[in-house]
Amino acid sequence: MGLMEKLFGRDWGIHPDDHKRPAADAVTRTMPVPERLFVSLSQHLGAPARPVVLVGQKVRKGERLADPQGAVSAAIHAPTSGTITAIGEIPAPHPSGLPVLAITLEADGLDAWADLEGLNDPFLLPPAEISKKVAEAGVVGLGGATFPAALKLSLSEKAKVTTLVMNGGECEPYLSCDDRLMRDSAAAIVDGIGLMLHATGATQALVGIEDNKPEAIAAMQQAAAAQPHIRICPVPARYPMGSEKQLVQELTGHEIPADGRPGDVGVVVHNVGTAWAVHQAIRFGRPLVARLITVNGGCVAQPGNIMVPLGTLVEEVLAFAGGLNSAPARLVMGGPMMGMSLPQARVPVVKGSSGILALSAAEVAERTEEPCIRCATCVGACPMGLLPLDMARHIQANDLKGAVKTGLKDCIACGCCAYVCPAHIPLVQYFSHAKGELSAQEREKLRQESNRKLAQSRAQRLEREAREKAEAAARRKAERAAQAAATPESQAPSNLPAPQGATA
Amino acid sequence: MIAAILSLTILGAALGLILGIAGRFLAVESNPFVDEVEALLPGTNCGQCGFPGCSGAAAAIAAGSAPASCCPPGGKTTAVAIAEKMGLALDLAAVADTGPKLATIAEDLCIGCCRCIKNCPTDAILGAPKQIHNVLKEACTGCSACIDHCPTEALVMQPVPITLQHWVMPKPLAA
Amino acid sequence: MTPFAYTAVQTVASPHAHGGNAVSRTMLRVQLALTPATAYAFWLFGWPAFFLWLITLGACLLFEFISLRLMGVPHIRRTLGDSSALLTGWLLALTLPPWAPWWVGVIGAFIAIVIGKQVFGGLGQNVFNPAMVARVALLISFPLPLTQWVTPLPLTTLAAPGFIEGLQITLAGLPPPDAMASASLLGYAKTELSRGSDLVQALAAGHAPLISWIGIRAGSLGESSALLLLAGGLFLLATGVIRWQIPLAVFAGLAIPAAIGHALDPAHYLGVIPHVLSGAAVLGAFFIATDYVTSPTTAPGQLIFGIGVGLLTWVIRTYGSYPEGMAFAVLLMNALTPIIDRYTKPRILGRTRAGKPLDIPAKKGA
Amino acid sequence: MSDNLGTIVKNGLWENNVVFAQMLALCPTMAVTTSGTNGLGMGLATTAVLVVSNIIVSLIRKTVSDQVRIPVFVVIIATLVTVVDMALNAWLHELYKVLGLFIALIVVNCAILGRAEAFAVKSGVTASAVDGLAMGLGFTGALTLIGLIREFLGSGTLFAQASQLLGPGFSFLEVQVAGYGGALLMILPPGAFAVLGFLLAGKRILDDRLAARSVAATTPATA
Amino acid sequence: MNLDKIREKTGYQPLLLGLVALLASASLAWAAHATKDAIAAAEAKDLRDSLSQVLPPGFADNDLLGDTIELAQADGSKRLIYRSRKAGQLNGAVFKVEGKGYAGPIQILMAVDQEGRILGVRVLKHTETPGLGDKIDVGKGGWVKTFDGKSLDDPAPEQWAVKKDGGVFDQFAGATITPRAVVKAVKGGLEFFSQHKSEIEG
Structure with missing residues (x-):
């Protein structure tokens, strides 16, 4: 096995056109706060946050709007100062177009911060305190997965993490917000990395940056020059280098076990954007209320990176960026490989929005699905060593079990297979569908399990009630019999124990 | 010739003896599938399948007299699981899976008669006499056993709304 | 700012980009790679070889069309356009004796397309190489016409059969003269x-x-020039086909x-x-x-x-x-x-070859 | 089980045809159908065994216990087949030379044990005999059809040597296509698979059409 | 006790199966006895038929099956020779030879008269390519009949070959090996006969 892999190598991944420039080289712009913001309550992985404000209430920028709810969740804060005008459903930034609960905030134009306090010397605090502050600031992973950052920080403390891998790979084409952030705020990021090292107890940080971002590498190297335990590691540009498992293997040589976490090999992975957010949260006490977003795509007139308050409508961001040249064939939130197609432009920006792409028909290259010719290009492209063609075949035949057996659960939905497929088979859609079906089945099974318990307990209850009724009746009968037989006393005692015996 | 006839006869008798003994000691009492199938059914004995309770349905499925897809509240998931257990081919198109449904109570029609409560197999309906009843979403199996018992038609089966958390990416239309 | 109206037509999953490869492009490249050797073989064996090639290709397309029609496949023209049937016919023609009669090509096409491919469910579903299924079935069924090789008689030589004579050889199935029989x-x-x-x-x-x-x-069209076929093969390697x-x-x-x-x-x-x-x-x-x-x-x-x-x-x-x-x-x-x-099967990242998750390594420095 | 005889006959010949519907006895089907005559001979021999075995099984069905049911049936069938084998060898030697190898195959012909198990053991003697005859003739028909197609395509003849099987009076059946040497593949095993496959597909299509027509006939015209 | 109860007894099973086996073997014994003579006669007729194929009609009036001689061949194995007689006078011999064909051995039956001339040649069994080499079958062409009347001197020994090798015998289009093998085997048969003529006659 070892020899085989040495001989043939693991030639995973693809080299798509990156389309990163000129957007990456354009100067970062900051978007003014629009009149109205729609702050979604589901901006993170896990349960939606629970609103703690009332309609009509006035809030200042950075004030808490919603509390985390459940084990995996994150707090949400006001992106500007103003008045809460509604708490209700709006279209979610999600391909389904389903509604999501959101807080509508009418901006007062002052954009006044609440009284926030940063920490001057956070390194004196115990690590758990840092995680707590990060949680209070509602920081989530800004790479796109939006896992609550504080949870990862505190979990990794328990998991005895030795290495902090910082993901600056940004392997998705078109996106350059991490690149831009590293160029503009390298010092803040390095400070954030330091804080995260402290919080996790890791002894070194490896910052993986794809070698197609020389400016970012230079800026980060300069900023981290004084800190030898923070190493900037250029990695070859190859999609999906920024995927957790691939990046950890590239930087540390460790292979994360299937169904495992980076913690299993002593590693925790964070995005460089998250480091910036941690820096903001700890040094200034500022919660996550705005983020850098790449606006790009063939239809965008002036592509670039924009600092956008969370809750701004995609439509407004596109307008601020300079509008569109032509009507887009597809609007995408995130990168073209893993991002979500948007049902419409009137959806809000959320914490996980790394990019807004208005793609032209030529870029989307939509073609009808043809039969699979088993060319196995997808097998060569899959970074996980899966057989996408076999998985898709199983799913086409509604054989979910077969798909799981061929590795469906190991699929990271990176999109390499569909990107290279000459037959234009929407492989990722098959896999997403199957994963959705699987979890629906899982939920259904749980529900049936609990239903069965309910039915059983009801049956037991009815039985008990019937029995009690019968016993009561028997008792009454016995009592009556006893009363009736009060005169011939000798029979009473032999009659009474019988029902008692039955109850025992 | 005689030897051939004799040896064949003795062989037959000996094998018959072995089979007779085997038949005595290796007899299988009941259909082993019944219990396993019953375990896959919801167990709410709602009766929508037309059999007396889930055990009746399980026996019918195991005997082959009922299709694997005979349990409406179980839906597609249960049908697939049973078909797999029994080694049956299942025509998924025949499973009219309209998605899970929930009983809902129209508050303006409910008179608080408590009749539905008595018929709910999972105690999913809360309420007291002369009080408007309420359905516990988590406990309702969508078996619709309560519907016919409502004197005012306040009980209606409604599809469970799809939320972001429950949404499933549609399967691509085959080319 | 340019106002725009945008509503997604349907729910689509990622990725929203494509590498641009296409089945038809792949097939086209293979055909391109075959062209020099085929052209050379036409020169070598003259008009009959060309007619047989043409008939085989045409019959393949026809049988593909009929099969798709019978199976009620929509967009027949598009499916035909991926030229997989054309390629099957081409490869089959390259393995036949150049002066074989027309019906060899037609029956071969039927076996290749209908029995070798469409019966299994069409493109991508067949277990056996359709052209080879046809070639072997023809060889076993009609050993005589399938083993009658002729000495090359280049088109430019005087003795080569002309256009009409070539048609006669292919359509009337005139056996080649004894003098031309070869092995x-x-x-x-x-x-x-x-x-x-x-x-x-x-x-x-x-x-x-x-x-x-x-x-x-002597030999089939596809045996005629190892050199040109090698060049075509290298072209396929270079283009990543x-x-x-x-x-x-x-x-x-x-x-x-x-x-x-x-x-x-x-x-x-x-x-x-x-x-x-x-x-x-x-x-x-x-x-x-x-x-x-x-x-x-x-x-x-x-x-x-x-x-x-x-x-x-x-x-x-x-x-x-x-x-x-x-x-x-x-x-x-x-x-x-x-x-x-x-x-x-490739090893799945994070799993052993048998499919079990990798062991969690012992923590160092803990 | 033993509903009216007409249904039994229809079942055997078409609806539940041994080869085309039950897909049983494919080994002899593939092996002997190199010509129509071979198919016919094998079919008739099988029919004879099938009828007799069905009758015997039906006669003793109440006596036989579950424990030794299958061995008893197998012994009966094997005996019948061996007797047929000897009889053919002795009195129809020419046919025996063609079919000899395959006659023994009838022993393991699952169609015969299948009918004993599925029908004769539950039905009366008359019904069982009719079922055996219908199933046997259905089988014969299928074998003859496959044999004829393979023979025609493979050697360009029809019912070659039929007179040896049926007597000189039937030599008019023998047809030779002039000038056609035949595609030898059809006589070889792959040809059997291909022909059977196409016939199965054909029967499905036909059945679908018939079903559609009967539906159309029963639904009243709405225009 | 009714039948249903008896059927379930353990002792019933060996009784039943034994009885069935007895009846089956008895009927087989009877059938074997009844067909024995007919089968033997049919098989003898088969052999006689093929022997008479290589002999001209009316050539022999004896029972060839009953007049055989076994001779040792060069490799030590035995070859069975059937002698044909007319009016008690030996006038020919019938025997099998084997050629090495394209795809396996070719079994040939040939008859030779007293002067060493071929009376007839038939191919009994072969595995040659269908459609090419199988023209040696008498049913697929009259090629084997071209041997009739030939002897070791006619044609001359060096012409005992297919035309391609300078001989007198036709080859078939597309196949040279098969006829070549048959010619060689028949020639070998003639040589065998001339070597052992005296033994056959004796």
Whole structure:
């Protein structure tokens, strides 16, 4: 096995056109706060946050709007100062177009911060305190997965993490917000990395940056020059280098076990954007209320990176960026490989929005699905060593079990297979569908399990009630019999124990 | 010739003896599938399948007299699981899976008669006499056993709304 | 700011970009790679060869059209347009005797398209290489017309049949005159061997290996020029249509036993050069064994597959009753493809080869 | 089980045809159908065994216990087949030379044990005999059809040597296509698979059409 | 006790199966006895038929099956010779020879008269390529009849070959090996006969 892999190598991944420039080289712009913001309550992985404000209430920028709810969740804060005008459903930034609960905030134009306090010397605090502050600031992973950052920080403390891998790979084409952030705020990021090292107890940080971002590498190297335990590691540009498992293997040589976490090999992975957010949260006490977003795509007139308050409508961001040249064939939130197609432009920006792409028909290259010719290009492209063609075949035949057996659960939905497929088979859609079906089945099974318990307990209850009724009746009968037989006393005692015996 | 006839006869008798003994000691009492199938059914004995309770349905499925897809509240998931257990081919198109449904109570029609409560197999309906009843979403199996018992038609089966958390990416239309 | 109206038409999953590769493009490249060798073969064998090629291709398209129509496939024109049927016909035509009558091409096309491909469910579903299924079925069914080779009679020579004469040969099935009857190099070697002659002497008389290179000798269209086919194969490798594993393994599987046999007993075993450069070896290695649908999907699997094809070809050529074994070897290995695929699955990242999750390594520095 | 005889006959000949519907007895089907005559001969021999075995099984069905049911049936069938084998060898030697190898195959012909198990053991003697006859003739028909197609395509003849099987009076059946040498593949095993496959597909299509027509006939015209 | 109860007894099973086996074997014994003579006669007729194929009609009036001699061949194995007589006078011999064909051995039956001339040649069994080499079958062409009347001197020994090798016998289009093998085998048969003529006559 070892020899085989040495001989043939693991030639995973693809080299798509990156389309990163000129957007990456354009100067970062900051978007003014629009009149109205729609702050979604589901901006993170896990349960939606629970609103703690009332309609009509006035809030200042950075004030808490919603509390985390459940084990995996994150707090949400006001992106500007103003008045809460509604708490209700709006279209979610999600391909389904389903509604999501959101807080509508009418901006007062002052954009006044609440009284926030940063920490001057956070390194004196115990690590758990840092995680707590990060949680209070509602920081989530800004790479796109939006896992609550504080949870990862505190979990990794328990998991005895030795290495902090910082993901600056940004392997998705078109996106350059991490690149831009590293160029503009390298010092803040390095400070954030330091804080995260402290919080996790890791002894070194490896910052993986794809070698197609020389400016970012230079800026980060300069900023981290004084800190030898923070190493900037250029990695070859190859999609999906920024995927957790691939990046950890590239930087540390460790292979994360299937169904495992980076913690299993002593590693925790964070995005460089998250480091910036941690820096903001700890040094200034500022919660996550705005983020850098790449606006790009063939239809965008002036592509670039924009600092956008969370809750701004995609439509407004596109307008601020300079509008569109032509009507887009597809609007995408995130990168073209893993991002979500948007049902419409009137959806809000959320914490996980790394990019807004208005793609032209030529870029989307939509073609009808043809039969699979088993060319196995997808097998060569899959970074996980899966057989996408076999998985898709199983799913086409509604054989979910077969798909799981061929590795469906190991699929990271990176999109390499569909990107290279000459037959234009929407492989990722098959896999997403199957994963959705699987979890629906899982939920259904749980529900049936609990239903069965309910039915059983009801049956037991009815039985008990019937029995009690019968016993009561028997008792009454016995009592009556006893009363009736009060005169011939000798029979009473032999009659009474019988029902008692039955109850025992 | 005689030897051939004799040896064949003795062989037959000996094998018959072995089979007779085997038949005595290796007899299988009941259909082993019944219990396993019953375990896959919801167990709410709602009766929508037309059999007396889930055990009746399980026996019918195991005997082959009922299709694997005979349990409406179980839906597609249960049908697939049973078909797999029994080694049956299942025509998924025949499973009219309209998605899970929930009983809902129209508050303006409910008179608080408590009749539905008595018929709910999972105690999913809360309420007291002369009080408007309420359905516990988590406990309702969508078996619709309560519907016919409502004197005012306040009980209606409604599809469970799809939320972001429950949404499933549609399967691509085959080319 | 330009106002715009945007509503997504349907729910689509990522990715929202595509590398631009297409089935039709792949097929087109294969056809391009075949063109020089085919054109050369037309020159070599004249009009009848061209007519047979044309008839085979046309019949393949027709049968594909009829099958798709019967199965109620929508967008027939688009499906025909992926030119997979065309390619099947082309490859089949390249393996037929150039002067074979028209019905050989038509029946071959029927077997290839209907029995070899559409019956299995169409493109991508067939277990066996359709062109080879047809080739073998024809050979077994009609051994006489399928083994009548003619000496090359280049189009530019005077004796070559003209347009009309060519039509007569193909359509009326005029058998070639006795003087033109010939045998392919492998067939000649087989006959000589069975006579008990010494191969070294037999081959010295008129079958110099050099001729194999230039390809002026009897055989099917696809045997005619190893050199041009090699060039086409290299073009496919360079454009990434095929990978190196199968062709290399086929040559290795054929050449290694040939070299050993020839070294041990040159009187009874043909050498490497005649084995590799004659018969369907080059065509098979680059164009037939590499058929996506019927070959394994992983690199190690393709190596095993290729070696199997090469080795079986050598075994059939050497010990079998037919002089050429490429078609049989490909079909036999096609049958093994699912098993090869099963045992050469790539290792999933984070899992052992058996599919179990990797052990969590002992924490260092804990 | 033993509903009216008409249904039994229809079942055997078409609806539940041994080869085309039950897909049983494929080994002899593939092996002997190199010509129409061979198919016919094998079919008739099988029919004879099938009828007799069905009758015997039906007669003793109440006596046989579950424990030794299958061995008893197998012994009966094997005996019948051996007797047929000897009889053919002795009195129809020419046919025996063609079918000899395959006669023994009737022993393991699952169609016969299948009918004993599925029908004769549950039905009366008359019904069982009719079922055996219908199933046997259905089988014969299928074998003859496959044999004829393969023979025609493979050697360009029809019912070659039929007179040896049926007597000289039937030599008019023998047809030779002039000038056609035949595609030898059809006589070889792959040809059997291909022909059977196409016939199965054909029967499905036909059945679908018939079903559609009967539906159309029962639904009243709405225009 | 009714039948249903008896059927379930353990002792019933060996009784039943034994009885069935007894009846079956008895009927087989009877059938074997009844067909024995007919089968033997049919098989003898088969052999006689093929022997008479290579002999001209009316050539022999003896029972060839009953007049055989076994001779040792060069490799030590035995070859069975059937002698044909007319009016008690030996006038020919019938025997099998084997040729090495394209795809396996070819079994040939040939008859030779007293002067060493071929009376007839038939191919009994072969595995040659259908459509090519199988023209040696008498049913697929009259090629084997071209041997009739030939002897070791006619044609001359060096012309005992197919035309391609400078001989007098036709080859078929596309196949040379098969006829070559048959010619060689028949020639070998003639040589065998001339070597052992005296033994056959004796």
